[in-house]
Amino acid sequence: xxxxxxxxxxxxxxxxxxxxxxxxxxxxxxxxxxxxxxxxxxxxxxxxxxxxxxxxxxxxxxxxxxxxxxxxxxxxxxxxxxxxxxxxxxxxxxxxxxxxxxxxxxxxxxxxxxxxxxxxxxxxxxxxxxxxxxxxxxxxxxxxxxxxxxxxxxxxxxxxxxxxxxxxxxxxxxxxxxxxxxxxxxxxxxxxxxxxxxxxxxxxxxxxxxxxxxxxxxxxxxxxxxxxxxxxxxxxxxxxxxxxxxxxxxxxxxxxxxxxxxxxxxxxxxxxxxxxxxxxxxxxxxxxxxxxxxxxxxxxxxxxxxxxxxxxxxxxxxxxxxxxxxxxxxxxxxxxxxxxxxxxxxxxxxxxxxxxxxxxxxxxxxxxxxxxxxxxxxxxxxxxxxxxxxxxxxxxxxxxxxxxxxxxxxxxxxxxxxxxxxxxxxxxxxxxxxxxxxxxxxxxxxxxxxxxxxxxxxxxxxxxxxxxxxxxxxxxxxxxxxxxxxxxxxxxxxxxxxxxxxxxxxxxxxxxxxxxxxxxxxxxxxxxxxxxxxxxxxxxxxxxxxxxxxxxxxxxxxxxxxxxxxxxxxxxxxxxxxxxxxxxxxxxxxxxxxxxxxxxxxxxxxxxxxxxxxxxxxxxx
Amino acid sequence: xxxxxxxxxxxxxxxxxxxxxxxxxxxxxxxxxxxxxxxxxxxxxxxxxxxxxxxxxxxxxxxxxxxxxxxxxxxxxxxxxxxxxxxxxxxxxxxxxxxxxxxx
Numbered sequence: 001x002x003x004x005x006x007x008x009x010x011x012x013x014x015x016x017x018x019x020x021x022x023x024x025x026x027x028x029x030x031x032x033x034x035x036x037x038x039x040x041x042x043x044x045x046x047x048x049x050x051x052x053x054x055x056x057x058x059x060x061x062x063x064x065x066x067x068x069x070x071x072x073x074x075x076x077x078x079x080x081x082x083x084x085x086x087x088x089x090x091x092x093x094x095x096x097x098x099x100x101x102x103x104x105x106x107x108x109x110x111x112x113x114x115x116x117x118x119x120x121x122x123x124x125x126x127x128x129x130x131x132x133x134x135x136x137x138x139x140x141x142x143x144x145x146x147x148x149x150x151x152x153x154x155x156x157x158x159x160x161x162x163x164x165x166x167x168x169x170x171x172x173x174x175x176x177x178x179x180x181x182x183x184x185x186x187x188x189x190x191x192x193x194x195x196x197x198x199x200x201x202x203x204x205x206x207x208x209x210x211x212x213x214x215x216x217x218x219x220x221x222x223x224x225x226x227x228x229x230x231x232x233x234x235x236x237x238x239x240x241x242x243x244x245x246x247x248x249x250x251x252x253x254x255x256x257x258x259x260x261x262x263x264x265x266x267x268x269x270x271x272x273x274x275x276x277x278x279x280x281x282x283x284x285x286x287x288x289x290x291x292x293x294x295x296x297x298x299x300x301x302x303x304x305x306x307x308x309x310x311x312x313x314x315x316x317x318x319x320x321x322x323x324x325x326x327x328x329x330x331x332x333x334x335x336x337x338x339x340x341x342x343x344x345x346x347x348x349x350x351x352x353x354x355x356x357x358x359x360x361x362x363x364x365x366x367x368x369x370x371x372x373x374x375x376x377x378x379x380x381x382x383x384x385x386x387x388x389x390x391x392x393x394x395x396x397x398x399x400x401x402x403x404x405x406x407x408x409x410x411x412x413x414x415x416x417x418x419x420x421x422x423x424x425x426x427x428x429x430x431x432x433x434x435x436x437x438x439x440x441x442x443x444x445x446x447x448x449x450x451x452x453x454x455x456x457x458x459x460x461x462x463x464x465x466x467x468x469x470x471x472x473x474x475x476x477x478x479x480x481x482x483x484x485x486x487x488x489x490x491x492x493x494x495x496x497x498x499x500x501x502x503x504x505x506x507x508x509x510x511x512x513x514x515x516x517x518x519x520x521x522x523x524x525x526x527x528x529x530x531x532x533x534x535x536x537x538x539x540x541x542x543x544x545x546x547x548x549x550x551x552x553x554x555x556x557x558x559x560x561x562x563x564x565x566x567x568x569x570x571x572x573x574x575x576x577x578x579x580x581x582x583x584x585x586x587x588x589x590x591x592x593x594x595x596x597x598x599x600x601x602x603x604x605x606x607x608x609x610x611x612x613x614x615x616x617x618x619x620x621x
Numbered sequence: 622x623x624x625x626x627x628x629x630x631x632x633x634x635x636x637x638x639x640x641x642x643x644x645x646x647x648x649x650x651x652x653x654x655x656x657x658x659x660x661x662x663x664x665x666x667x668x669x670x671x672x673x674x675x676x677x678x679x680x681x682x683x684x685x686x687x688x689x690x691x692x693x694x695x696x697x698x699x700x701x702x703x704x705x706x707x708x709x710x711x712x713x714x715x716x717x718x719x720x721x722x723x724x725x
Contacts, residue, residue: 591723591724592721592724593721593722593724594721595717595720596645596646596717599646600646603642603646
């Protein structure tokens with residue numbers, strides 16, 4: 001555990017190595033990436049098991065001294081960090097393996113692996129950070145990695161735009177985080193998590209300031225985790241290669257926002273307002289994104305909206321003081337959503353389209369991908385015995401126990417939506433008749449199916465580390481020795497579990513009626529509420545709304561500024577330059593080469609000097 | 622000899638200097654300009670000699686200095702004329718207003 005700092009260095013080394021030698025290595029560079037992430041994963045596992053038996057380890061060294069202020073850099077292995085290390089390195093390792101098959105034949109194969117290495121390094125560094133400043137540095141590095149990977153197909157206009165959008169939207173959130181961070185530093189005098197918590201506990205920071213900083217930091221999380229209203233970049237980010245979507249936009253980067261809130265949890269619990277804000281934003285995001293997911297036709301976009309919605313769940317859990325529920329769902333979600341994305345990638349790899357209207361009847365052709373996708377779907381829908389069931393249940397109980405009744409019911413409806421759209425997706429892709437367009441559909445190579453199988457197993461069993469039936473090991477362990485994080489398990493009425501099950505089964509049943517058995521016409525809902533359908537299909541016109549408000553306003557402002565630049569600033573500069581130039585011109589005209597003119601001027605000058613000298617009485621003195 | 626006041630010498634020097642200056646600044650022919658410069662130098666020499674005799678502290682230094690100035694002026698005239706000849710060979714002119722290659 002003392003050497004945990006070495007974990008992020010594995011992928012960093014892979015990145016640097018591939019940057020230098022990748023061009024010659026071509027597709028063998030995959031093995032470099034796979035090897036180093038495997039090493040990181042194994043070491044993370046070692047650290048995790050070490051953490052089970054030992055207390056939190058923290059090492060720091062002075063980094064910068066500015067006056068009296070000491071900035072430190074170091075790393076910390078607490079429960080949350082150790083868990084995140086394993087999740088990130090595992091998913092990263094699996095995605096590295098998967099990409100070997102998926103990216104086969106791409107010209108910039110080695111660059112893809114280099115970027116993956118950079119991103120993994122940043123993410124692992126982020127989860128090891130013991131202070132806000134270091135977190136912020138890695139936070140931005142993660143953003144860069146994401147930007148590079150979303151824009152990997154930069155010759156596609158959409159990919160370019162999506163990369164820019166993702167970067168700018170998350171930057172908006174980052175500004176909040178930065179301001180919150182600076183305010184905290186101003187109040188506490190330290191970036192250290194421990195010292196911040198201590199100051200908050202001792203009442204060294206006023207209540208209003210706690211609320212303000214907590215909400216500002218939460219804005220950073222909103223940007224990164226694609227929460228309403230900064231969620232629009234996440235679905236667009238699906239322009240990146242599918243393994244990237246699995247790694248970044250399902251399991252790790254978008255979870256960074258949730259991680260940040262979890263890491264700073266004692267700060268948030270100190271302010272009721274901040275908690276409520278998180279819970280409300282989370283619940284709204286959950287239902288909002290789920291309702292959009294109902295009608296989308298792009299397989300990756302449906303998954304993207306479901307990611308946004310699930311992240312909303314996590315925020316709702318954290319906002320309801322359900323620390324364990326949020327982190328638990330973060331873990332299970334990482335596994336089943338990565339599985340879903342990889343399976344979707346496998347489908348896209350086989351049929352070369354992302355439009356689910358053009359798919360169908362793939363169950364028989366993709367004998368491995370189909371069942372694995374089904375496992376992921378069952379897990380995310382919250383069907384009993386799968387991992388998503390337990391974690392979603394924890395969240396619902398947390399929301400109920402915290403007294404957020406309205407938000408609880410919103411979450412239940414969102415769960416219904418989730419089950420419905422996920423099974424709509426499943427039935428449309430895997431059942432029904434095969435389209436004639438799809439020929440030569442074949443199962444993906446073993447390099448791609450292996451990671452899916454691993455994730456498939458985890459999507460089933462990961463829930464059993466924290467169940468009300470067999471024991472809440474994860475929860476008890478997570479909050480051990482830290483009373484500020486709440487209880488390992490929140491007791492809730494048993495009917496919540498039953499309601500959640502019924503709701504998800506209802507969703508599945510409805511999806512089956514409409515898309516599986518087709519007793520109900522597919523458009524019986526959309527034809528009854530055409531406007532709602534249109535609204536949902538166009539994602540509540542959020543992009544358009546931003547287009548006419550924020551973007552227009554910004555553009556207007558920038559045009560205004562460019563006029564200021566052109567006329568005032570430029571004008572000033574031009575005037576000064578003009579005056580100097582004029583003087584120069586006059587000066588050069590005087591240099592006419594006529595020696596006699598020079599002589600005249602010299603004489604006149606001398607005469608004037610003498611006159612002045614005489615008039616001031618100089619020579620009489 | 623003392624009937625000639627010092628102001629007369631100075632006036633003569635002033636007039637000579639002004640003629641020289643006028644010639645140096647207005648004549649087109651470079652030879653005339655050089656001659657005018659000699660005039661100005663000689664006006665100065667008159668001043669030097671006048672002050673050496675009638676100055677506040679009469680001294681022989683002024684006359685010695687005048688002789689120096691004459692010697693230097695002779696050398697200067699020689700060099701000036703040499704340059705002028707070299708110039709004439711190159712540009713076929715001795716008009717000072719046409720010698721303006723340093724223009725602008």
